[in-house]
Amino acid sequence: MVAVLTMVAVLTMPLAIAPVAADDTLIDEVHAFLYEQASGLGDEVVIEVRPPSARLPDCEHPEPFLPRAGQPLVGRISVGVRCGSDGRQVRYLQAEIGIIGGYPVAARDIAAGSVIDAGMLETRHGDLARLPRQAVVDSQRIIGQVAQRPLAAGSTLEEHQLAARALVERGQTVTVEARGSSFQVTREGEALEPGGQGERVRVRFANRQLVTATVVGEARLAVDF
Template sequence: MRRFLAMTGLVTAVLAPAPAVAGTEDVARIQAAAERYARSELPRGTTITANGLDTRLQLPRCGTEPQGTRLIGNAASGAATVEVRCLATQGWKLFVPVRTQQRSYMIVARAPIAAGTVIAADQLERVEQAVRGASRGFMTDLSAVVGQVARRHIAAGAILRPQWFQVAHVVDRGQTVTLVARSAGVEIRSRGEALQAAGPSGLVKVRNLSSGRVIEGRAQADGTVLVN
């Protein structure tokens, strides 16, 4: 009988629910969970701060560490929300506001750049700045800017945007160009007048100055036009 009671007591101890954790949840633990989750979801280097909770908040203390489960909103705008849950038996859910600040390297103008200028490397610099909603769509690669033409005046210190540039023309409208035709190892050259501007590898219509015929070719980096 005593052996039976001992076994019954063992089973009861195993099946008995764990005692509840006393007290209320620490707001700092909730905010830390929100920051951890946001950090795991956002680009490296993003500064994240969760400090919008009322310190008088009264929630049962979670038997485990609170866990972030979902990021809501556009963090690039500087603000988002993290859903934080208690996954223990005290289960609760809370939406925690977080402030974010992303940083990235951007290309900026060292000095004013006039419209129509072919961009040189010494006119630019690459700096690390905070990414705000107003500065999205910026350029990060120097090689993608150098050699292009500014469509507009650019102020010193301005963050460069892709729509401010166009490919530099190697052929301008009205320019006299050399037409190059190659076939079976034979190259024939003639002169023509470009009827439109074109960048490297761009298609351009040219009037042959000898025949008056309008043909289409592809502009080359050296200013010649290759025709088939």
């Protein structure tokens, strides 16, 4: 993997050795933190950390963190930094992350309702930050999905354009497997709603008992105890 690190720092006040060094240390800490978080997301990572817009007291013992857990590490983001030995002082810096990597596109026109297979996709490389917000960059998440609308050749595929293929239909007779640490029991029931792989579906048994089970295959569901 090739990693390219870019850091831009513009100083607009008279030179002062100690404050500049403190700013550089803070930016280096944030830079290293973001690179560690994003290094596995693509073939190349480009990171720009912007220095604080105002002169602030030195940040001792900086500990960077992401303000929003699970936020995408691509494009413009905000990074929090706890300062001081007790971490009670918090400041925020802006950063720009570019991830250069491969992503799937439609290899040909795909009709609405088609179940997507590997032959319908091809890989392109570019800055993932420039893709639509809902673009899917892992082809394995696309294969087996159903196109909800026509997809043009060369287009990126987005979450809202895809749906899980129904493995269970409403009113269908299904097999429900109940599993525990030392037992496994199967029963037949009626699916009360459709569902795709991994989705939760309500099932009614002959005795009118209702359970919610996870779709694990064609007309097959599972309940764990």
